[in-house]
Amino acid sequence: METQKKIWTLAELEEIRKKAKAECWKKRNGICNLGPVEMYEHEGGEFVEGYKEKQWVYFTCSHCNYQWALWKILRRLEEGARI
């Protein structure tokens, strides 16, 4: 059975960014402050509205500079971690 390919919209990605909370690496009692969505072309990435090729989607924390890949954030949200 063919799986429906998910095409992310920028609005959806913004919602994800707002929901995602993770302990910040540099500030032990802080929460990562994710910047705007960023992406580049990558075969292992996701389809995003307006882009023909798959994109590697990520958000950079302004405190610790960690780059949170979208898949990693989604996994955290699924696990119910620190939302």
Ligand SMILES: [Zn+2]
């Ligand atoms: Zn951080």
